[in-house]
Amino acid sequence: MDEIGIGLVGAGVVGGGVVKVLGAQGRFFRDDLRLPVCLLRIADTNAARFSALPVPEGTVCSANADDILGDQRVKIVVELVGGTGFARTLVLEALRRGKHVVTANKKLVAEHGPELFAAAEAGGASVYFEAAVGGGIPLIKSLREGLIANDIESIKAIINGTCNYILTQMAARGKSFDAALLDAQRRGYAEADPTLDVSGGDSGHKVAIMASLAHGGYVPFASLPIEGITAITEEDITFARDLGYTIKLLGIINACADGRLDVRVHPAMLHADHILASVNDVFNAVWLRCDAAGTILLYGRGAGEMPTASAVVSDIVDCSRDIVAGAPRRVSMDYYGSERRIPLMPMDEIRTRYYLRFAVVDRPGVLAGITSAFGRHDISIASIVQKEGSAPDYVPVILLTHEACERNVNAAIAEIDGMDFVRGRTQLIRIEE
Numbered sequence: 001m002d003e004i005g006i007g008l009v010g011a012g013v014v015g016g017g018v019v020k021v022l023g024a025q026g027r028f029f030r031d032d033l034r035l036p037v038c039l040l041r042i043a044d045t046n047a048a049r050f051s052a053l054p055v056p057e058g059t060v061c062s063a064n065a066d067d068i069l070g071d072q073r074v075k076i077v078v079e080l081v082g083g084t085g086f087a088r089t090l091v092l093e094a095l096r097r098g099k100h101v102v103t104a105n106k107k108l109v110a111e112h113g114p115e116l117f118a119a120a121e122a123g124g125a126s127v128y129f130e131a132a133v134g135g136g137i138p139l140i141k142s143l144r145e146g147l148i149a150n151d152i153e154s155i156k157a158i159i160n161g162t163c164n165y166i167l168t169q170m171a172a173r174g175k176s177f178d179a180a181l182l183d184a185q186r187r188g189y190a191e192a193d194p195t196l197d198v199s200g201g202d203s204g205h206k207v208a209i210m211a212s213l214a215h216g217g218y219v220p221f222a223s224l225p226i227e228g229i230t231a232i233t234e235e236d237i238t239f240a241r242d243l244g245y246t247i248k249l250l251g252i253i254n255a256c257a258d259g260r261l262d263v264r265v266h267p268a269m270l271h272a273d274h275i276l277a278s279v280n281d282v283f284n285a286v287w288l289r290c291d292a293a294g295t296i297l298l299y300g301r302g303a304g305e306m307p308t309a310s311a312v313v314s315d316i317v318d319c320s321r322d323i324v325a326g327a328p329r330r331v332s333m334d335y336y337g338s339e340r341r342i343p344l345m346p347m348d349e350i351r352t353r354y355y356l357r358f359a360v361v362d363r364p365g366v367l368a369g370i371t372s373a374f375g376r377h378d379i380s381i382a383s384i385v386q387k388e389g390s391a392p393d394y395v396p397v398i399l400l401t402h403e404a405c406e407r408n409v410n411a412a413i414a415e416i417d418g419m420d421f422v423r424g425r426t427q428l429i430r431i432e433e
Helices: 013-032 086-096 106-123 139-146 161-173 177-186 201-215 234-242 305-325 366-376 406-417
Strands: 004-009 037-043 060-062 074-079 100-103 152-158 245-255 261-271 283-290 294-301 351-360 381-386 395-401 427-432
Touching: 004 013, 004 305, 013 037, 013 305, 037 305, 074 086, 074 305, 086 100, 086 106, 100 106, 100 305, 106 201, 139 201, 139 294, 152 201, 161 177, 161 234, 161 245, 161 283, 201 245, 201 261, 234 245, 234 351, 234 395, 234 427, 245 427, 351 366, 351 406, 366 381, 366 395, 366 406
Parallel strands: 004 037, 004 074, 037 060, 074 100, 261 427
Antiparallel strands: 152 245, 152 283, 245 261, 283 294, 351 395, 351 427, 381 395
């Protein structure tokens, strides 16, 4: 058949990796897989990037993405510019023209997924987004295809390498949050503006996509409760280790008996023998519990040039196979629409265990005041420890609860924080089993 033309928009880190992988594997795709893929065009506003890449002979480079949209030979548009401004306009126009889209843009899919998939349906095209979640980990294909026979009961995910690196450095090296973040930036693991990562937003985008795919409906990113890691201190890291726990930023998706989903992103304490507790540095891992397949762990590099490029090229190959087979819309996304919104459990209804750190004056009656407040709010205490000598004007009191309702825990904290012996912000970290 005629060649399957590819137009790449964005020749940055991941785009450069895509050029390299296509160059290294092109002969295999054409000769062994019989897929006539051809990188016809690359568009990027920074022309200096072209000379730094092994651009194939005959590939046309320009600064204008319209050159790709207007080329009838281009069947697959690869969007690697990120964001939801220009990228959204580009993707929608490509789909309107009947061109398939491959993207690594989790923000675009999480925030505008229903619009994108409706446009794909109308244009007779498909959107492929394996690289949007988990980098080189084949997570999207696992959810959409490999585990399609399962009811997925629970997902716990370490899905942001920047946060995982920072927390690993705090735990292993005793660094402060600020020092660990600076180290991550120096190594290229964190952006100059790391807000989206450390605030939990990046993980939230990925978790919204995973929840939608795992449960056959639409989970809006804007509806998710999200907490980042900026409030985690060296004290918390140390106390967690002393208690036999590790702190990780987790994305959590639980199916509820009433049909709702419990979906959230926040720091969590995992027991040291939990399989996710050993996932360190920039690595990602997704733990799934399924009714038929049992428990599964997907692990690998969740970002970076070549892992993400691997996922992008896998989508190019999948799309090309579907085109050759005459079935370019193999996996429908018609369930991912606003009319199929899945109801979520409010955060104040969740039940879990809690780690609480109170900063209090060291005087008689403090522990009695704290425990009485918890008793009034129907919270059972598993253990309580008072540390001494941490600061001149207060001592930390560490309390672990049995399973309790979040609403009750917050009410107890509000009551305790109003007591005259409290000298600082109460820290709350949820414990995941």
